[in-house]
Amino acid sequence: MYIYNYAEDGTEEGGETYIYSHAEIENILEKYGDTIYRAAYIQLKSRDKADDIYQEVCIKLLRLKQKIEGEEHLKAWLLRATIDCCKDYWKSVWYRKVTVDNQMVTEQIEEGGEQEAGYLTECMQQLPGKYSAVLHLFYYEEYSIKEIAEILNTKENTVASRLSRGRDKLKKILGKGGNNYEF
Amino acid sequence: MNFKESYKQEMDLLKKTPGLTSKAITSIQEKKYRSYSAWKMVFAAAAFICIIGGAVQHEKIISFAEAIIGRFTLSAGGGKMEFGEIKAVPMDVEGFIKDAGTKIVTGWDDKAEPPYSYYQNFNSYEDMNRVTNIVLPCADKVLYKEISVQIVPENNCGHINAQIIYDGASYNVNGMYTTKGFNQDSWGFGENNAETVEKYKYGNDRNASFVKDADGHDVVYFSEENILFKMSFNNGTRKQVKKLLGLFGDNK
Numbered sequence: 068m069y070i071y072n073y074a075e076d077g078t079e080e081g082g083e084t085y086i087y088s089h090a091e092i093e094n095i096l097e098k099y100g101d102t103i104y105r106a107a108y109i110q111l112k113s114r115d116k117a118d119d120i121y122q123e124v125c126i127k128l129l130r131l132k133q134k135i136e137g138e139e140h141l142k143a144w145l146l147r148a149t150i151d152c153c154k155d156y157w158k159s160v161w162y163r164k165v166t167v168d169n170q171m172v173t174e175q176i177e178e179g180g181e182q183e184a185g186y187l188t189e190c191m192q193q194l195p196g197k198y199s200a201v202l203h204l205f206y207y208e209e210y211s212i213k214e215i216a217e218i219l220n221t222k223e224n225t226v227a228s229r230l231s232r233g234r235d236k237l238k239k240i241l242g243k244g245g246n247n248y249e250f
Numbered sequence: 251m252n253f254k255e256s257y258k259q260e261m262d263l264l265k266k267t268p269g270l271t272s273k274a275i276t277s278i279q280e281k282k283y284r285s286y287s288a289w290k291m292v293f294a295a296a297a298f299i300c301i302i303g304g305a306v307q308h309e310k311i312i313s314f315a316e317a318i319i320g321r322f323t324l325s326a327g328g329g330k331m332e333f334g335e336i337k338a339v340p341m342d343v344e345g346f347i348k349d350a351g352t353k354i355v356t357g358w359d360d361k362a363e364p365p366y367s368y369y370q371n372f373n374s375y376e377d378m379n380r381v382t383n384i385v386l387p388c389a390d391k392v393l394y395k396e397i398s399v400q401i402v403p404e405n406n407c408g409h410i411n412a413q414i415i416y417d418g419a420s421y422n423v424n425g426m427y428t429t430k431g432f433n434q435d436s437w438g439f440g441e442n443n444a445e446t447v448e449k450y451k452y453g454n455d456r457n458a459s460f461v462k463d464a465d466g467h468d469v470v471y472f473s474e475e476n477i478l479f480k481m482s483f484n485n486g487t488r489k490q491v492k493k494l495l496g497l498f499g500d501n502k
Contacts, residue, residue, distance in 0.1 A: 121266060
């Protein structure tokens with residue numbers, strides 16, 4: 068599987084031609100919109116933030132320099148772009164210094180705020196992003212360790228390690244709630 | 251129970267926000283339009299400015315609302331909007347941190363990095379006020395929900411986030427406050443490529459600045475109760491926001 072690169076800076080220049088038409092972008096978003104949204108929501112634990120990430124990914128899609136051939140490649144690219152956007156969010160000055168932080172949002176959800184996610188989703192959201200990303204791709208999107216490594220642009224050993232540690236951490240969280248799940 | 255099956259069932263129920271795709275496409279179209287017509291716009295804008303002699307001010311800015319030793323300001327296209335003198339909130343910081351316990355902000359790698367940031371969430375304005383001594387504007391007239399208070403003790407400043415419900419609309423606010431000993435050169439809100447839509451006066455000569463950020467989101471900056479607020483109002487209109495600001499202004 069080859070993951071296409073996208074223009075990181077996304078500078079807009081006069082006369083730039085976009086590779087996907089309006090209708091094509093609409094079709095892609097209709098097909099993979101929920102996939103993007105779920106990956107972002109697991110990472111950022113907030114619907115508002117997931118909405119923002121969704122739009123960021125759409126813009127990255129618009130700025131692609133070449134079309135992505137094959138549905139599987141396209142889906143993988145969208146997931147990679149989503150997770151990259153989430154990582155950028157975590158690293159951002161805005162997050163560190165200014166915005167309401169992820170943990171605060173989670174706590175509010177636990178305290179009875181608006182929450183539509185289920186119990187397992189909430190538990191997944193308690194994990195650090197690097198673990199929840201791998202677990203989500205493995206258990207929900209059903210990618211192999213090799214494929215996840217390509218999506219996340221990292222080594223297979225790293226993915227395997229994160230999968231193992233993430234699973235252990237998740238088991239502990241689930242155990243606190245008195246639930247024993249088979250993995 | 252099988253985790254994979256149960257998790258899949260939960261995730262399948264999670265759908266993206268209704269209308270998000272059309273919103274994203276609209277946003278893309280706007281950016282596309284801006285991109286295609288950028289040079290034409292430059293010439294048109296130059297001609298327009300020459301004709302009207304700068305009578306209309308729509309600035310493309312890097313706006314930065316900040317606390318610069320003693321005052322809240324919003325930088326906008328080389329100019330500044332003043333929001334007044336900063337007064338420290340009489341907050342019991344040590345007590346707040348003690349109550350916060352392990353609630354320290356962490357990131358992607360689950361690491362907290364200095365300067366450490368502590369937070370607490372509150373179910374009501376009254377709870378928040380009792381613990382922090384922070385006063386929010388017109389708390390007896392508007393409803394504050396989902397209140398979170400964050401503090402960076404090392405820097406003597408922090409943020410308060412909340413949802414305001416008033417007159418059938420809801421707004422998300424991010425407020426910046428300071429505590430005793432604040433002496434940071436610059437601590438604030440950043441917006442790249444934002445556009446000042448309107449500079450607005452309310453109450454007794456109080457300043458507010460309506461801004462459209464790079465993603466087209468509407469926000470307004472204003473200062474009340476020694477807190478500099480950035481408030482998004484994607485669900486409300488500018489008219490409704492002005493009514494809310496009027497309420498804040500009348501309360502003085």
